[in-house]
Amino acid sequence: MGQFLDGKNLADERAAILKTQVSKLKSQGIVPLFCVINIGDDPSSKLYIKTKKRRADEIGIVQKVYQLPKTQSQQSLLTLIDRLNQDKKVYGIMIQLPVPPQINLNEALEHIDPEKDVDCLTPSNVGRLWRGDHYVEPATAHGVLALLDHYQIKLHGKKVVIIGRSSIVGKPLAALMLERDATVSILHSKTKQLAEYTKNADILVSAVGHANLITPEMVKENAVVIDVGINRVNNQTVGDVNTVLIKPKVSFITPVPGGIGPLTVESLMEQVVKLTRRKNGR
Ligand code: NAD
Secondary structure: OOEEOOHHHHHHHHHHHHHHHHHHHHHOOOOOEEEEEEEOOOHHHHHHHHHHHHHHHHHOOEEEEEEEOOOOOHHHHHHHHHHHHHOOOOOEEEEOOOOOOOOOHHHHHHHOOHHHEOOOOOHHHHHHHHOOOOOOOOHHHHHHHHHHHHOOOOOOOOEEEEEOOOOOOHHHHHHHHHHOOOEEEEEOOOOOOHHHHHOOOOEEEEOOOOOOOEOHHHOOOOOEEEEOOOEEEOOEEEOOEOHHHHHHHOOEEOOOOOOHHHHHHHHHHHHHHHHHHHHOOO
């Protein structure tokens, strides 16, 4: 029977360490503050912002939310980003995804000062990531690696299959895992016969957003399964993996909730502190 990889507990432990670092910064008059720009009224975004706020409050980080209307123009978004770039009290800026269709996300991301890019999405930070420079860590990918490290699950020489090629999960995770000498395949919505790849994976990561996408036949005996997906089914939060059927077959599996979610939020807070310290030469 597989073991659960407890992300919640690890996130709490790491948050406690961060809290001590933050109180030290505050005693020196430095307040870690980051801004979330939320455009429109996506209900999941609202929930994620609330979850982040709870963790930020607990650690002593200030999260400031800029709530913008669904009809927000590109130009005034860029003006806001410019203003936050120049504000010395602001150490981190992120745009909550998704954004409405009139917003050119890439242009907006290019506007964010890379020194304040907590999400690691500006072109220069994405470039740094792919050349192995950990200037700022992409939160979910960093959370996945923290969990694997905690349970001493090695990546060197392993076959890793990641399902999902987004800029916030699949691609940055592939970069970090390649750096750790894993052999990484990225599957996506146009991949035919997912199982042909997944059943050879030593470590399988699903980051799609389809409940029950991963069934037992798709998973190798004793594999490690990381479920990044978040789905609402019958008023319950579930991942992409059919955990009940798959847990007996694998060595380790993340629960949803309580797996990668809490570590993503905690990793984001680590980045806020990292950027705050760097800016203040600490
Ligand atoms: P996204 O929509 O940007 O990307 C989804 C990816 O899945 C795409 O690359 C797409 O090609 C692929 N895909 C879609 N259908 C597929 C199929 N049938 N077979 C194979 N691949 C398929 O989403 P995202 O922002 O990367 O998020 C993915 C999931 O992870 C969502 O459920 C999201 O809520 C969740 N998420 C969780 C965390 C966390 O902290 N746990 C963080 C970020 C995202």
